[in-house]
Amino acid sequence: MMEILNWTAASEETRAAALARPVGIDTADAAARDIVDAIRDQGDAGVRAYAQRLDGYAPVSFRVPPDAIRDARAAMDPADAEAIKAAADAVRRFHIRQGYRNYSVETWPGVTASRRATPIDTAALYVPAGSAPLVSTLVMLAVPAQLAGVPRIVVVAPPSGAGGVNPALLAAADLLGLDEVYALGGAQAVAALAGGVAGLPRADKIFGPGNAYVAAAKAYVSSLPGGPAVDLPAGPSEVMVIADDQADPELVASDLLSQAEHDPSAQVMLVCFDGATATRVTAEVERLITGLSRADIARQALSASRALVCNSVDDAIEIANLYAPEHLILQAEASERLLAGVRHAGSIFVGAWTPEAAGDYAAGPNHTLPTAGAAKAHGGVSVESFQKTTTILRASRDGAAAMAPTVERLAALEQLDAHALAMRLRREKAGLVAPETGDQPRAGTRRRKTKETDVTVTVDLDRDGPIRISTGIGYFDHMLDQIARHGGFSLDVAVEGDLEIDGHHTIEDVCLTFGEALRDALGDKRGLGRFGFELPMDESRAAVWIDLSGRPFARFDGEIPGESVGEFPVEMTAHCFRSIAESLGAAIHVKVEGENAHHMVESCFKAFGRALRQALRIEGDALPSTKGVLA
Known part of the structure; x- marks a missing residue:
């Protein structure tokens, strides 16, 4: 065979x-286009004509009555119902970690860019049921749609002759909490969903596999002006x-x-x-x-x-x-x-x-997957498939002024004068109004460019992520990551450095820039606390004391054995904290004990992060003093 x-x-x-x-879809393309075009021209009558011709089923209403759905569920073998529920549970447990998330990033001081994820309004789930009712496809489509929070989920399925939708599909719909089911299949169902005719809603996006004609119809309606989106090529x-x-x-x-x-x-x-x-x-x-x-x-x-x-x-x-x-x-x-x-x-x-x-x-995992070679560009259906994202931008007066020179320069490069004007006017007006007051984000960004390095560091003390670090020195990246994670703040470090000889310049310049960014983020340091922190790590122990309102001073007590941990020179451990203290304008005392160089270095950076976490905590609203608690 x-x-x-x-x-x-x-x-x-x-x-x-x-x-x-x-x-191939190209074989069915012409026929699918004819069906879709006819239904666009004829509306309800076109749908009924093709439904009768192709399925032998064109009732007064294509919607399955709720009683029929409930009756199908009541008649289902309990063992079959349990199998559907068990499968849905597994699909739900796999998909629960999916989905776009909301987040905000300060792209410039005073400029916040956010992303918001929302579900589509109306999702249509096409469930093939020609020669076999694909109950599993309904599970695979409905569960991620529900997890995404889609407010209206409709199901379309080809009728099984004059009897309407297969009872197993109706029972599965009831088990999944779905009550809007239509007995219509093929390209005519896709066309009806695209136009919102014959009693079917207009879908924002159509999901589900089908034969070559269904796949061709989905591709065609998605290309039409104002047509619905589709999930993926699934033939x-x-x-x-x-x-x-x-x-x-x-x-x-x-x-x-x-x-x-x-x-x-x-x-x-x-x-x-x-x-x-x-x-x-x-x-x-x-x-x-x-x-x-x-x-x-x-x-x-x-x-x-x-x-x-x-x-x-x-x-x-x-x-x-x-x-x-x-x-x-x-x-x-x-x-x-x-x-x-x-x-x-x-x-x-x-x-x-x-x-x-x-x-x-x-x-x-989802079984609604790309076919016909489309896996080269598409993945399977997921919770994200039922979501869309919107970006939101907020700029303060100072933020607009800060990014204006860059925008104006790029607009001039592209010869788009109105773009440059829109930014220039804001820059000029920003200089004419009083400084903004009120709570400001505790965030700062600094760039330090020398002959050896080009370092950009951004911190946001009131957010616990994201953390993105790339210095070219793997172990140093890990240490900076530990500071941010234990400190509970967002940190972005990007470096172009000369690492051909060693990492000394890169490490020093990153720490200096990090301290400067922290200093910007702290502002007038109003309400900060001061404390000491001790952290054990296996046989090692590190203690860090910080005074964020003190004068620049650094003290490092402890001998770390060996020359390097990975690409990180051990001697640079003390130098890191001296550089941060100098550029931050803080007193930093570090004491470390132990035998293993890796653990000793790591405990220093972790303890420093923990010390920062408590020192950055707001405990009042007064300006800091150099005595006692900074309240």
Whole structure:
């Protein structure tokens, strides 16, 4: 049934033909366009005409009555209902960590750029149900939509003849808390959702896989002016299995058949490293197919499928990346190497005990995935698919004035005079108004440029992230990260430095710039506290005392053994705190004990971060004094 092809000996033309999909969207494109265009012109009448012609079902209302949904749930076998709930729980646990998050960043002093994530208003979930009700697809689409907070989730599914939507789909909808279901399928359903006709709502975005006609219709409506967005190119299902001579041919054959039985247009591909493996697997396919209820469908799919024999793991990786399968199963001793090399696949299943069937139903990751090679540019459906982001910009008078020269310069470079004017007017007006009063963000940014380095440091003392550090000295990056994490503030350090000889200049200039940025962020230091902190780390112990209202002074007690930790010179530990004290204008005392240089250095930086955390805490509203608590 499956053609066996020697990939290594094949010409480029033969290879391309072997990886071609059996039914491309281009084949169905013209028909789908005709349906969509007719419905755009005729509205409800067009929908009903195609529904009757293609599905034999055009009721007065395509919406399934709520009673029918509840009745289907009541009639469902409790064991089936439990299986749906268990699968939904796994999908929910996997997707719960997804989703865009809100955040704010001070891009200039006095300029705050924010991102806000909100759900789309109306999501339409297309659930194929032609020859088999894909209850699992409803689970995979509904759960992330609910996690995203979509206020209106509608389900469309092809009717099962004159009986309407399959009862299993209706019961699943009820179990998932969905009550808006429409008995309409194919390109006509996509067109109705795009136009909001025949009683269906106009969807903001249409989700879900389908046959080539559904995929073509989705692509077409999304290209129309004002048309809905769509999730991804999701046509007939496909799988590629890479198997070596140690793979169990029966398991491999079962994985191939589990996709072949989906649809006559589905495609299954086998990649192996010798002809004997290909022969064993195809023999098992022929043996197992005889026991399948959907054997005729599977045979049609297998007629357009291939077994490709290549010489090496690298060849197999190349084949997978060229094909970019919806599903990729790795049953080979080199599975981890294959996994590392494959860049294009919707979902990857590693090892003999990880069938794609598990991913289709209950493993957790989404099974609505890109097909027809679209995995080269698309990922599967996720919570983010049901969200959109909006950026928000707020600039103070001082912020506008600070960024004005840069904006004006760039506008002039692009010869956009009005852009430059809009910024210049604000810069000029900013100089004519009184300084702003009230609470200001405790944030600061400094840039220090010398012959050896170009350092930019930004701190925000009232935010606990993000932390982005890149000095070119790995261990030093880790130490600065520890200061920020233990200090509880946002820190961004970007460095272009001369590291060809050593890291001394980079480390010193970063610490000086860090102190300057901290000093800017602290402002008049109103209400700050002062304290000492001691931190144990294994056999090491570090204590740090800080006086943020004191005079610049640094003291470092302790001998750290050795010359370096990674690329970080041990002698620079004390120098770091001296540089910070000098540029910050603070008194910093550090005492460290221990035997392990790595632990001693790290405990110093962690303790310093903890000392900062408490010293930065606001304990009152008075200006600081140099005696007692800074209250």
